[in-house]
Amino acid sequence: MHAAPIEPASPSPPPARYRVTDAIRADHAHRVDLLSPWFHRVDPVADACVRALSALRPRQGQGLLDRGLAQGVDAIPQAPMALRTFVASLEELPLWVDRAQLALGGRVYLRAGVLGLLVLACGSLPTIYACPAGNKPLTLSRRLVAMAPRRLLETAQFVHEVSAPDGLCRGAPGHRITARVRLIHAQMRRLVLRSDRWDADRWGAPINQVDLAYTNLQFSVNPLRWLEMLGLRMHPEERDALVHLWRYAGHLMGVDPTLLASTEAEGRRLADLIARAQDPPDDDARQLTHALMNAAPTLLGPHARYGGWTVEMSHGLARHLLGDPLADALDLRRNGWDLAWRALRRAIPGVNAVQRRGGPAVLSFVYEQILRGTLSAAPHFPLPESLTAHGAPTA
Amino acid sequence: MSANPLAPLTPSDWSLLRQHGRVERFSRDAVILPEGAATPGLLVLREGAVRVEQLRGGVPITLARLGPGELLGEMSFLEDCPASASVVADEPVTLERFDRAALHLALQSDPGFSARFYQSLAVLLAGRLRERSRTRGEAPPSPARDPRHGLLSARQIPASLSAGVDGFRRALADAELRLARRHEPADAVWPTVRDACDGVVTLLRAHLRADALFDAGFADLGAFRDPDGAAAGIGAYVFRHTFSALMSSATAARAYARPRGVSEDWETGALIHLAEPDGEGALGPLVDRWFLARPWCEARRAARRRTLDALRAVSVRGDPANPAQVTLLASGVGDEALEFAQSPEGRRLRITCVDLDESALREGALRASEGGVADRVRYLRGDVAPVPVSALPVAPQDLVVLSGLLEHLDDDRARAALRVAFDALGPGGALLATQLDDGPDRALLEHLLGWPLHPRGEDALRDLAPSGAEISRAGADLCLRVTKGRPT
Numbered sequence: 002m003h004a005a006p007i008e009p010a011s012p013s014p015p016p017a018r019y020r021v022t023d024a025i026r027a028d029h030a031h032r033v034d035l036l037s038p039w040f041h042r043v044d045p046v047a048d049a050c051v052r053a054l055s056a057l058r059p060r061q062g063q064g065l066l067d068r069g070l071a072q073g074v075d076a077i078p079q080a081p082m083a084l085r086t087f088v089a090s091l092e093e094l095p096l097w098v099d100r101a102q103l104a105l106g107g108r109v110y111l112r113a114g115v116l117g118l119l120v121l122a123c124g125s126l127p128t129i130y131a132c133p134a135g136n137k138p139l140t141l142s143r144r145l146v147a148m149a150p151r152r153l154l155e156t157a158q159f160v161h162e163v164s165a166p167d168g169l170c171r172g173a174p175g176h177r178i179t180a181r182v183r184l185i186h187a188q189m190r191r192l193v194l195r196s197d198r199w200d201a202d203r204w205g206a207p208i209n210q211v212d213l214a215y216t217n218l219q220f221s222v223n224p225l226r227w228l229e230m231l232g233l234r235m236h237p238e239e240r241d242a243l244v245h246l247w248r249y250a251g252h253l254m255g256v257d258p259t260l261l262a263s264t265e266a267e268g269r270r271l272a273d274l275i276a277r278a279q280d281p282p283d284d285d286a287r288q289l290t291h292a293l294m295n296a297a298p299t300l301l302g303p304h305a306r307y308g309g310w311t312v313e314m315s316h317g318l319a320r321h322l323l324g325d326p327l328a329d330a331l332d333l334r335r336n337g338w339d340l341a342w343r344a345l346r347r348a349i350p351g352v353n354a355v356q357r358r359g360g361p362a363v364l365s366f367v368y369e370q371i372l373r374g375t376l377s378a379a380p381h382f383p384l385p386e387s388l389t390a391h392g393a394p395t396a
Numbered sequence: 397m398s399a400n401p402l403a404p405l406t407p408s409d410w411s412l413l414r415q416h417g418r419v420e421r422f423s424r425d426a427v428i429l430p431e432g433a434a435t436p437g438l439l440v441l442r443e444g445a446v447r448v449e450q451l452r453g454g455v456p457i458t459l460a461r462l463g464p465g466e467l468l469g470e471m472s473f474l475e476d477c478p479a480s481a482s483v484v485a486d487e488p489v490t491l492e493r494f495d496r497a498a499l500h501l502a503l504q505s506d507p508g509f510s511a512r513f514y515q516s517l518a519v520l521l522a523g524r525l526r527e528r529s530r531t532r533g534e535a536p537p538s539p540a541r542d543p544r545h546g547l548l549s550a551r552q553i554p555a556s557l558s559a560g561v562d563g564f565r566r567a568l569a570d571a572e573l574r575l576a577r578r579h580e581p582a583d584a585v586w587p588t589v590r591d592a593c594d595g596v597v598t599l600l601r602a603h604l605r606a607d608a609l610f611d612a613g614f615a616d617l618g619a620f621r622d623p624d625g626a627a628a629g630i631g632a633y634v635f636r637h638t639f640s641a642l643m644s645s646a647t648a649a650r651a652y653a654r655p656r657g658v659s660e661d662w663e664t665g666a667l668i669h670l671a672e673p674d675g676e677g678a679l680g681p682l683v684d685r686w687f688l689a690r691p692w693c694e695a696r697r698a699a700r701r702r703t704l705d706a707l708r709a710v711s712v713r714g715d716p717a718n719p720a721q722v723t724l725l726a727s728g729v730g731d732e733a734l735e736f737a738q739s740p741e742g743r744r745l746r747i748t749c750v751d752l753d754e755s756a757l758r759e760g761a762l763r764a765s766e767g768g769v770a771d772r773v774r775y776l777r778g779d780v781a782p783v784p785v786s787a788l789p790v791a792p793q794d795l796v797v798l799s800g801l802l803e804h805l806d807d808d809r810a811r812a813a814l815r816v817a818f819d820a821l822g823p824g825g826a827l828l829a830t831q832l833d834d835g836p837d838r839a840l841l842e843h844l845l846g847w848p849l850h851p852r853g854e855d856a857l858r859d860l861a862p863s864g865a866e867i868s869r870a871g872a873d874l875c876l877r878v879t880k881g882r883p884t
Contacts, residue, residue: 051620058546059619142614185617192613195623196606 016205040205044255047187053081106246107164123319125219130289134204140285149292214260221247222268416498422485429483435472437496444489450481455761458776461789548629551616560599567592575678589682631843644680659847662728662756692837695872710795711744719746720794725780726801729760737769781813792822803832823882
């Protein structure tokens with residue numbers, strides 16, 4: 002007995018960027034059409050909140066937002082309704098959230114330490130940039146192209162805080178950063194739509210639900226694969242926990258539940274569909290990726306003069322993680338580092354074993370040193386002082 | 397206005413009424429009823445038109461113009477008090493006068509007639525009260541000033557803007573040093589002041605372009621500024637850093653102050669037309685000289701010259717016995733009217749100056765009286781851009797001029813002003829209007845003087861104008877001309 006075909010929820014045709022071949026349709030069947038309307042859907046709650054914030058002075062709006070995120074919606078009775086609605090929506094814990102799994106997922110990433118940072122820089126971000134429609138909000142303002150080092154550090158800080166113990170509890174830094182990133186996406190969407198530079202027929206809505214979902218997968222299912230390629234061993238429940246952590250982070254980020262993967266297999270299927278059905282990398286993708294690769298020395302701060310090798314290392318690692326087809330499309334260099342990373346993975350399990358037996362994690366130490374600026378200039382995440390001044394997270 | 401103010405009266409009521417009335421005729425400018433005089437009864441206009449004038453500051457200001465069918469003296473009749481305003485024949489008039497004592501006897505003799513008569517007066521006064529409430533409620537409030545701080549985060553101020561503003565301040569500081577300490581002549585320092593002031597306006601315009609505002613928004617996404625917010629913030633930043641220099645200019649300072657709550661009052665206009673630089677300290681006169689030379693100020697002076705040319709051209713249609721009719725809307729003091737009225741051709745025109753600003757009307761009426769041209773230039777208090785549109789109380793005009801106003805009105809009110817002006821034209825009459833376009837001084841006026849402006853390009857102006865309008869460019873202004881057709 003065959004099920005009736007599932008009709009798309011929206012009559013709008015998919016944007017031109019959604020290139021569905023026969024092979025993709027054969028592999029993904031009904032999911033191809035189910036995904037189509039999500040290119041036109043965004044985040045109404047965050048969009049409304051940003052409109053309300055734009056009517057306030059910057060410090061006034063940030064103050065209300067900070068207080069609401071830290072202390073809850075009841076602490077901001079005087080705030081605009083849209084801001085209160087946004088804050089309240091973040092306080093509602095979905096039924097499926099499991100705190101123990103969140104904690105385990107965070108530990109998995111933190112255990113990866115500097116490997117996690119490398120996977121982020123050479124795997125997750127280039128994959129995000131590779132999508133032409135997804136990278137346009139970043140490249141329409143030349144400023145963001147030039148801010149690659151800062152964006153890398155900010156993303157690293159974001160991932161670190163999400164992974165920290167109780168990082169996504171209400172009021173915790175990870176929870177608040179996630180909320181602010183969601184609003185920044187909404188603001189970018191708003192600016193892009195006010196310009197005459199956005200081609201909706203070609204790209205769909207700016208920073209749409211598909212883009213958000215795909216980005217979310219670059220912090221969960223793809224890093225699992227990449228960390229494994231680098232030699233990190235994870236138990237099945239650890240893998241599930243990481244996916245669970247980013248499922249909840251995606252929920253806070255405004256990703257619709259329909260597009261949030263509950264298992265690694267679900268996530269891989271969705272990531273595969275989106276990756277295969279999008280336009281190949283364009284000049285903006287290559288420019289962003291190269292800016293990212295060149296950002297490596299700046300992370301060393303006063304030691305940048307020793308960092309020339311880090312650029313080559315980044316190219317090699319990115320090629321190793323992304324594979325030759327995508328690496329060639331992004332114009333990543335072929336050098337000996339690709340082979341070096343293949344060899345390095347043999348050493349990783351040993352360090353992994355040391356970490357599992359407890360004690361300070363060498364890799365985590367290096368990672369945190371980079372974040373705190375010992376080896377680099379201080380990270381410049383656009384958080385107000387009040388956010389960093391808040392103490393232990395509230396649950 | 398009602399064509400039959402005593403509509404409830406029956407034909408027999410009118411027969412009874414006319415037993416106590418008489419027909420009177422008055423020539424142009426004859427005083428039918430002086431202000432303050434005891435009213436002899438009721439007046440009903442049958443032919444011609446009158447103007448209702450009141451002395452304000454010792455000079456007559458026209459409050460209304462009434463035509464055939466209108467009733468006069470009803471308030472004084474009811475309250476038995478002197479006339480609150482003068483009634484003057486604006487053209488040859490025929491009216492019916494109903495004697496007070498005789499009218500009272502007739503009302504007492506016939507209760508039915510009395511009831512209908514007082515009902516008529518009640519309906520008439522209720523209608524006037526309703527109209528007055530409507531127009532008073534719709535008068536736009538004086539625009540309040542925004543605090544203009546906290547609009548942008550520090551990261552959204554481009555380095556090139558802050559450097560440019562710093563350069564402006566250094567240049568003016570150097571100029572002041574040269575004037576005050578080294579006693580260099582003003583003409584030697586003038587190019588430095590001019591270039592610095594021109595430069596900061598150019599800098600502001602560059603940072604208000606769409607792409608610059610887009611980048612400002614992206615410079616600090618967490619500030620949640622859209623391009624309009626970024627524009628306001630950029631303007632406020634330059635305003636704060638140039639304020640002291642700009643306020644040293646007498647003209648700019650007055651333009652910014654808006655003493656009467658409007659962006660451009662008649663005294664500011666007088667400074668622009670006088671064009672004699674003045675200001676505070678050593679730099680003030682030079683900054684004022686720069687301000688007075690800006691395209692916008694030059695456009696204002698050119699508009700006055702064009703109005704004088706138009707008055708001269710239309711005067712050939714009139715003669716002293718039958719003058720051509722002209723109205724200047726938002727006239728202020730009406731300097732063009734006064735100047736032309738005192739010329740040899742001045743007797744060919746009858747000019748009505750319309751404005752909401754009573755101080756301007758009083759000043760204009762005083763000057764007209766002192767210049768001996770009060771018979772040719774009248775001053776009428778009225779809203780030239782009422783929404784919904786209501787007719788001007790003037791006779792059909794040969795020329796209506798609407799200059800220096802449209803850029804201060806939103807689309808609804810600008811459309812209303814053009815409609816009012818066009819409707820006041822007689823067959824073959826011409827409307828001339830000006831509109832400030834989106835030119836080099838928009839940023840200066842909006843952001844540094846804080847004027848809420850509505851500059852428009854040719855297409856936007858054409859959308860608001862009556863059909864058949866011709867639009868040309870004159871400096872910073874767009875000039876609109878439209879002629880009302882003659883019946884075939």
